[in-house]
Amino acid sequence: MRRILAQTRKELTQIIRDKMALGLALFLPLMQLILMGSAISLDVQDLPVAVQDLDDSPASHEFVDGFRQSISFHVVPYAIDRQPENAFLENKARAVLIVPSHFSRDIARGVNSPVQFLIDASDSNTAKLMAGYSSEITSAWNATNGALAHPAPVTAAIRFWFNPGRSSKKFYGPGIFVLAMSLFPPLLATLACAKEGEQKTILQVYVSSISAHEYLLGKILTFMIVAGAECLVLLTLLFTYFGLSFAGDPTPFIVATILYAFCVSSFGALIGSAIPSQVAAMQTVAMFGFLLVFMLSGLIFPIQNIPPQIRWLSNFVWGRYYIDIVRDALLQGGGWPAVWWKVLIIGVTGLFFYTIVWRNMRRMQLKA
Amino acid sequence: MKQFIRFLFSHRFLALLKKEFAQVRRDRRLAISLVIPPVLQLLLFSLVLNANVSDIKLGVIDESRTPESRDLASTLTESKSFRLSGYYYSVDKLGDAISRSDVDAGLVIPRTYARDLQRGRPVTVQFLLNAMNANTAAIAQGYAEGVIQTYNQGISSSGIHANFSQIAAPEVSRRGRAVLTPAYLYNPGLVGSWFVVTGILGLLLILNGSMVAATAMVKEREAGTIEQLLMSPAGTYEIIVAKIVPLFLALFLMVLFATAIIKIAFGVPFQGNILMVLSGAALCVLAGIGIGTVIATFTHSAQQAQLTSFFVNPLLTTVSGAITPSEAIPAWLRPLSSINPIHHFSVIARSSMIKGSGMETLWPNFLVLAAFTLIAVSLSVWRFRKQLT
Helix, strand or coil: CHHHHHHHHHHHHHHHHCHHHHHHHHHHHHHHHHHHHHHCCCCCCCEEEEEEECCCCHHHHHHHHHHHHCCCEEEECCCCCCCHHHHHHCCCCCEEEEECCCHHHHHHHCCCEEEEEEEECCCHHHHHHHHHHHHHHHHHHHHHCCCCCCCCCEEEEEEEECCCCCCHHHHHHHHHHHHHHHHHHHHHHHHHHHHHHHCCCHHHHHHCCCCHHHHHHHHHHHHHHHHHHHHHHHHHHHHHCCCCCCCCCCHHHHHHHHHHHHHHHHHHHHHHHHCCCHHHHHHHHHHHHHHHHHHHCCCCCCHHHCCHHHHHHHHHCHHHHHHHHHHHHHHHCCCHHHHHHHHHHHHHHHHHHHHHHHHHHCCCCCCC | CHHHHHHHCCHHHHHHHHHHHHHHHHCHHHHHHHHHHHHHHHHHHHHHCCCCCCCEEEEEEECCCCHHHHHHHHHHHCCCCEEEEEECCCHHHHHHHHHCCCCCEEEEECCCHHHHHHCCCCEEEEEEEECCCHHHHHHHHHHHHHHHHHHHHHHHHHCCHHHHHHHCCCHHHCCCCEEEEEEEECCCCCCHHHHHHHHHHHHHHHHHHHHHHHHHHHHHHHHCCHHHHHHCCCCHHHHHHHHHHHHHHHHHHHHHHHHHHHHHHHCCCCCCCHHHHHHHHHHHHHHHHHHHHHHHHHCCCHHHHHHHHHHHHHHHHHCCCCCCCHHHCCHHHHHHHHCCHHHHHHHHHHHHHHHCCCHHHHHHHHHHHHHHHHHHHHHHHHHHHHHHC
């Protein structure tokens, strides 16, 4: 035990003296969380809409005002005699609303009046959202205008659970937190292990009386501490800037975080001792950490959307389970019954990595 | 101009160029990094980064247990958007299922559903959505409202309609309604990958360009041959330009390759002028090389260059609007995105390829790209001499 702690102390001193490593450990995750957490969002507001009101009557003004009031749209001026497509070609507007010249007459006569809403669909997700928003605005206008001669027989009272304001930040914040936790601690662990191999200081370790378990646990414990510090810093940010809090029992989250720190640090140690070159080892970890966790864990887009041919891959991505646990702890509050098996998977994955790296190292000798 | 041309064909410059070409040609890792990332990133990103919402798991509590209520549930689940995952018998059970993520949405049909409909009274059903993912929730809400609207129209055929007409307002005082007909231009099939692929192209050019350039520049320093270069009669700008030219040509081959993938594998329509997109891509490659050379002049080893790119790349990627819509970037980050070359190139690629916009509307984007490139390259020329200290 004493040897493990001594090893850990040596590693921590090394990190504190290396400005780049310290920045990598604490500053970069913070920057990433703020930047990505606020910039990654599919939830658009203030979309420019050009209006061509050919009727120009009180009724049509009232109708267009509905779009003006919405926070999703903002109306930009556009001349009536210009082709609406030009607004899209010039990137002036994302949609064009065209009110026909017989609009107010139709409304007064009790005839349904067609209003055209042209959408620039080059961004298909935003196009779908715009179609949804605009139809909500129209039905609200129809309802207040007493146009509902037939009251709708069935109406749905839609309730949003867990995130009633539908804030993207609250969804992506925990995801980016997991990305940071899966990228930086293993990166530092890899650098530390690969450095020993590259600078041949590993030979000193081999000739000393330290055992493979002690050497590895010392390294892994260091980066678990780093991960813990990082986790505290990031959680503070999540609780303040992102406005999140523990939704239920925090114990699964705490246990999972400790196990996840062990898992990713072992992964870093594994890559670092397998590839004795800092640049190559770093590239490997960045690729796994970034590509796999970013793409295959449901961080931005749901896993169900990945085509089935490659979706099975996401079952092997450890970050995926941790993301579910973090989101559950901060938003859903399902607690142990919802996530116990995910915590277990993370623990098993960590042990798996540790076993492999230990098997590689156990003889504490240079490979022939 | 004449001086510039004379410079290009000067003996000294050609010799440097020959050396750099030979180096690039023999670098097998460079060749790999020009082929693998474009294929992998374009295919993987566009397959995985898919915002489509479908197969939302729906749990139903049917307290009415009548043909009418089952009709509503089956109308919701017959589309691809919702999939029936099971019936529940108490609200608590359904709530638990939602918080365990077993189901994504819940529909609660009240006991009086069928009776109210028969008597011509409006009914409200409850629709619970797990809104953890804000985007999915917004789109699911749209789906649900659309389905229920269609269901309401369809009610007329099931005999219930008559009751509703009776209690409705008399014909004379009825006002017309506005019927909004949305039309999707340029991408009527709402293919999601077109948006992602055109954004990824810019990402690829800048990130790959800067990485390749940084490694190539730092190599000289790591090997210690930089002093020989600086001692030679060649000027700093000659050395830098000679380094940039072969990299540029190699990366431009990657651009052509990636464009072919975009056309063939994803079927993105090339509405606009392809030469304009390619010239934008060329500027973008130069900007990427510029970023790489600047990083290289600030660092001492390949490892440091790579660590620095960890600081720079997330910044460039997130505030670019390449993967997510640029309108979603908060206002305090917009200034950063307006100098981001990835942002400008994705505007060029998207507007030209999908919509067919021309130079008359895209010139500001070209201007910013060109300015960015010029500044980055001059900065690296200026920094180059100071490397030895």
